[in-house]
Amino acid sequence: MAKPDANKKESEIAIEVLQMNKWYGEFHVLKNINLTVKRGERIVICGPSGSGKSTMIRCMNRLEEHQQGHIYVDGIELTNDLKNIDAIRREVGMVFQHFNLFPHLTVLENCTLAPIWVRKTPKREAEEIAMKYLERVKIPEQALKYPGQLSGGQQQRVAIARSLCMNPRIMLFDEPTSALDPEMISEVLDTMIDLASTGMTMLCVTHEMGFARKVADRVIFMDGGEIIEENKPEEFFTNPQSERTKLFLSQILGH
Amino acid sequence: MSDAKSYEPGHHPSLPPPKNLVGWQRWVWDNLFGTVTNTILTLLSIYLLYLILPGILDYFIFDAVVNASSRAECAELGSGACWAFIGDRFSVFIYGFYPDELRWRPNLTFILLILALIPVLYDNTPFRKYGLYFSLAFPIIAAILMVGGVFGLEQVDTRLFGGVLLTIVIGVTGITFSLPLGIILALGRYSNLPAIKVVCTVFIEFIRGVPLITLLFVASTMLSYFLPPGTNFDLLLRVLIMVTLFASAYMAEVIRGGLQSLPKGQFEAADAMGLKYWQTMRLIILPQALKISIPGIVNTFIGLYKDTTLVIVIGMLDVLGVAKSAVSDPVWNGLSVEIYVFVAAFFFVCCFGMSRYSMYLENKLHTGHKR
Numbered sequence: 001m002a003k004p005d006a007n008k009k010e011s012e013i014a015i016e017v018l019q020m021n022k023w024y025g026e027f028h029v030l031k032n033i034n035l036t037v038k039r040g041e042r043i044v045i046c047g048p049s050g051s052g053k054s055t056m057i058r059c060m061n062r063l064e065e066h067q068q069g070h071i072y073v074d075g076i077e078l079t080n081d082l083k084n085i086d087a088i089r090r091e092v093g094m095v096f097q098h099f100n101l102f103p104h105l106t107v108l109e110n111c112t113l114a115p116i117w118v119r120k121t122p123k124r125e126a127e128e129i130a131m132k133y134l135e136r137v138k139i140p141e142q143a144l145k146y147p148g149q150l151s152g153g154q155q156q157r158v159a160i161a162r163s164l165c166m167n168p169r170i171m172l173f174d175e176p177t178s179a180l181d182p183e184m185i186s187e188v189l190d191t192m193i194d195l196a197s198t199g200m201t202m203l204c205v206t207h208e209m210g211f212a213r214k215v216a217d218r219v220i221f222m223d224g225g226e227i228i229e230e231n232k233p234e235e236f237f238t239n240p241q242s243e244r245t246k247l248f249l250s251q252i253l254g255h
Numbered sequence: 256m257s258d259a260k261s262y263e264p265g266h267h268p269s270l271p272p273p274k275n276l277v278g279w280q281r282w283v284w285d286n287l288f289g290t291v292t293n294t295i296l297t298l299l300s301i302y303l304l305y306l307i308l309p310g311i312l313d314y315f316i317f318d319a320v321v322n323a324s325s326r327a328e329c330a331e332l333g334s335g336a337c338w339a340f341i342g343d344r345f346s347v348f349i350y351g352f353y354p355d356e357l358r359w360r361p362n363l364t365f366i367l368l369i370l371a372l373i374p375v376l377y378d379n380t381p382f383r384k385y386g387l388y389f390s391l392a393f394p395i396i397a398a399i400l401m402v403g404g405v406f407g408l409e410q411v412d413t414r415l416f417g418g419v420l421l422t423i424v425i426g427v428t429g430i431t432f433s434l435p436l437g438i439i440l441a442l443g444r445y446s447n448l449p450a451i452k453v454v455c456t457v458f459i460e461f462i463r464g465v466p467l468i469t470l471l472f473v474a475s476t477m478l479s480y481f482l483p484p485g486t487n488f489d490l491l492l493r494v495l496i497m498v499t500l501f502a503s504a505y506m507a508e509v510i511r512g513g514l515q516s517l518p519k520g521q522f523e524a525a526d527a528m529g530l531k532y533w534q535t536m537r538l539i540i541l542p543q544a545l546k547i548s549i550p551g552i553v554n555t556f557i558g559l560y561k562d563t564t565l566v567i568v569i570g571m572l573d574v575l576g577v578a579k580s581a582v583s584d585p586v587w588n589g590l591s592v593e594i595y596v597f598v599a600a601f602f603f604v605c606c607f608g609m610s611r612y613s614m615y616l617e618n619k620l621h622t623g624h625k626r
């Protein structure tokens with residue numbers, strides 16, 4: 001386990017995906033994915049609908065299982081070993097397109113649930129931490145409401161706070177703004193930009209190109225289950241290499 | 256329109272609604288006289304009530320006889336219902352054949368039952384946590400009190416149980432144990448583990464596919480073939496087990512419906528947070544699934560409660576059984592209306608109570624509007 005070079009590797013590489021393949025039955029969704037994410041790096045993933053973006057980031061906390069290749073998160077390999085999966089899920093937070101808050105719990109309870117039950121944090125302390133993050137996403141006054149009483153943007157910010165309460169080292173975002181009305185998108189993006197400024201490792205599936213330009217260290221373009229192109233945002237937008245990327249960019253930026 | 260004030264744009268205050276939009280007048284208007292059809296139906300209903308109600312009231316109340324010692328005497332005293340009959344048979348109705356001098360035991364058990372129910376039903380009960388411990392222990396306490404045979408309590412043969420007492424014993428036991436069993440079966444059928452899934456599915460389908468009467472016959476006759484000779488396994492206990500299993504199969508399907516209606520995202524969010532299977536179920540999935548299933552669960556409870564009357568086919572006398580045997584009593588011969596009205600009223604009160612509680616619970620668990 002404790003090989004010296006492995007330790008060193010862990011310190012600077014957050015996620016490493018090696019020749020990963022995944023099938024849904026006969027359907028080859030992810031084809032030979034190779035990706036290295038350094039600690040503190042912020043990556044935006046984009047691509048047409050059905051290209052496998054969600055599937056790829058969901059593989060990184062084992063919401064989906066891959067069939068070939070290797071995924072290392074925080075130096076731990078994702079296998080069928082439940083202990084590894086639990087260890088990784090404790091370090092990786094995820095924010096979903098449809099928020100997935102627990103409607104029967106208050107905002108505060110949503111935030112303290114995992115720290116109390118997974119990290120065994122005492123309730124009082126968990127509540128303090130939760131309030132800290134709710135303040136950070138600027139909705140401490142909603143703590144005692146139920147998710148159903150909040151607007152979409154507020155719900156998504158609660159979802160971000162809920163993930164942060166577990167004090168993760170890596171955050172995954174799957175189209176966090178695409179279920180929101182336009183006027184709520186920016187409040188969520190602001191929260192994410194703020195989070196990026198703390199040095200959090202972030203993988204974000206989004207079509208918000210402004211956000212990509214502003215915070216991404218790298219933009220990855222996927223199509224047909226493959227990573228077609230990856231580049232610095234400036235390069236990616238001004239000088240796309242492949243035809244498919246050009247087509248995609250012209251479609252989403254064109255109007 | 257003349258007295259409507261005008262306000263600067265953006266400065267219009269919230270005003271109370273006009274008088275005719277609230278209050279009972281509004282309700283009467285909306286529900287009874289709002290449209291021509293409504294008005295006609297309302298008048299028609301009032302006329303029908305006028306035709307029927309006096310007769311019903313006369314029969315059940317004004318011309319009814321409360322004190323008499325036989326049917327003949329009843330007939331002399333009044334033309335209405337003969338409630339004296341119920342009064343005469345009251346103790347059999349309630350206790351069945353439970354020995355007279357030991358009736359404090361079912362009485363005490365009933366009081367304890369109410370006490371055990373309070374913390375379960377109302378979450379703002381003071382000292383609820385300790386109350387719930389008592390509720391957990393209650394089935395054992397109740398069994399000891401009712402049957403006896405330990406702690407110096409005289410043993411009472413369960414064949415002496417009858418009437419309301421028997422109905423409540425079977426109904427409450429079935430309800431209490433079918434819910435947890437149903438939850439486990441539902442989770443089992445919903446599980447990803449093939450072995451568990453198959454076992455639960457087969458069990459549910461088998462029990463659901465067989466009429467309760469058949470299971471009761473199995474309990475009363477066939478089970479003794481399967482059990483090793485010499486074991487004497489109380490008939491009431493066998494019936495309780497069968498009724499519980501029967502109800503739990505239905506319960507499982509109702510709850511599975513609730514489980515299936517939850518969005519997949521709830522499971523995913525729980526998984527992504529690192530919660531374990533049982534934590535996810537207990538903290539996130541079941542509270543929501545059970546809430547969604549409340550109408551179905553209560554429906555099953557009510558069905559089960561009324562199905563307890565079927566034990567009559569294996570010779571047990573619950574309320575309905577006692578009623579039937581009372582009808583054939585020569586002294587009171589032929590007073591079936593009174594008896595069945597009484598039995599119907601008993602069941603109605605119990606079932607309506609459950610139904611009202613479920614509505615209260617649904618209201619209480621409602622958290623904000625759905626999106």
Ligand SMILES: Nc1ncnc2c1ncn2[C@@H]1O[C@H](COP(=O)(O)OP(=O)(O)OP(=O)(O)O)[C@@H](O)[C@H]1O
Pocket residue numbers: 024027029047048049050051052053054055056
């Ligand atoms: N559970 C599943 N079973 C079978 N096929 C699936 C399943 N989930 C996704 N797919 C298929 O896999 C492909 C990739 O899906 P994925 O959700 O990863 O796409 P995406 O890039 O996130 O698209 P979008 O932008 O619409 O979210 C799609 O063609 C989809 O139909």
Ligand SMILES: [Mg+2]
Pocket residue numbers: 053054055174175
């Ligand atoms: Mg997607």
